[in-house]
Amino acid sequence: MDLRVLGAHNAESKETRMESHLIDGVLVLDAGGLTRSLTFEEQRGIDAVILSHRHFDHVRDLLPLGIGIRNMGKTVDVYAIPDTIELVTEKLLDGSLYPDFLSYPSPDNPVFRLHPVEFFQEFQVLDYRVTAVPVPHAVPAAGFQILSGETNLFYTGDTGQGLSDAWEHVSPQVLLTEVTFGNEEEGRAITAGHLTPKFFEEAMIDFKDRKGYLPRVIVAHMNPPWEATVRRELKEVGERLSLDILVSHADMRISI
Numbered sequence: 001m002d003l004r005v006l007g008a009h010n011a012e013s014k015e016t017r018m019e020s021h022l023i024d025g026v027l028v029l030d031a032g033g034l035t036r037s038l039t040f041e042e043q044r045g046i047d048a049v050i051l052s053h054r055h056f057d058h059v060r061d062l063l064p065l066g067i068g069i070r071n072m073g074k075t076v077d078v079y080a081i082p083d084t085i086e087l088v089t090e091k092l093l094d095g096s097l098y099p100d101f102l103s104y105p106s107p108d109n110p111v112f113r114l115h116p117v118e119f120f121q122e123f124q125v126l127d128y129r130v131t132a133v134p135v136p137h138a139v140p141a142a143g144f145q146i147l148s149g150e151t152n153l154f155y156t157g158d159t160g161q162g163l164s165d166a167w168e169h170v171s172p173q174v175l176l177t178e179v180t181f182g183n184e185e186e187g188r189a190i191t192a193g194h195l196t197p198k199f200f201e202e203a204m205i206d207f208k209d210r211k212g213y214l215p216r217v218i219v220a221h222m223n224p225p226w227e228a229t230v231r232r233e234l235k236e237v238g239e240r241l242s243l244d245i246l247v248s249h250a251d252m253r254i255s256i
Contacts, residue, residue, distance in 0.1 A: 052157025
């Protein structure tokens with residue numbers, strides 16, 4: 001499995017892109033900084049998108065992706081929990097901002113086809129077996145276990161304290177997760193439903209207690225003003241737990 005980090009932050013600037021990841025050139029995990037990271041040819045290679053939740057920094061680039069592929073005659077399948085599907089249908093893809101990509105160019109062959117998914121029910125996306133697992137956040141949110149051959153990846157999307165509840169349902173080799181704030185912003189992280197290095201460490205300790213091992217970890221969704229602090233505090237966590245923590249950045253490619 002080839003993982004390409006398209007965006008690794010929760011805010012966009014000249015140096016940062018909102019969160020989005022591309023697996024094997026065909027499967028997108030969240031659509032924050034998606035299109036600005038890819039050529040048109042690469043955009044046209046996308047066959048499916050999985051959305052973790054409805055926040056803007058995870059769904060925004062569905063619209064420009066639709067423009068980029070609208071004349072190809074292909075349909076991209078979009079998978080998400082019902083809460084996310086509802087928001088995307090009523091606010092983003094309702095035709096008021098751009099063409100109605102749920103019926104354009106025709107109802108039988110739209111640019112996007114939305115698929116609501118249920119928690120804990122495995123479904124097939126291309127060559128991947130996928131399961132949605134609830135994760136704690138400020139709005140309804142899902143993490144996704146993605147299986148391909150011998151590879152087992154769990155993408156949490158945005159999540160916060162209580163992530164350990166997901167460990168009952170997944171046993172990943174690779175954990176793609178978030179750490180948004182430094183430890184000094186613990187209260188803010190609790191309110192917004194995000195992880196700090198401290199909360200992440202607690203979740204990893206619980207993971208090891210349950211599973212007897214620690215996964216390879218890739219971290220994204222940094223808040224740019226806190227990134228230096230997050231990196232420093234995560235380095236300390238890695239040293240305490242003897243854990244390999246890779247803090248990602250846009251355009252990073254990782255073989256899983």
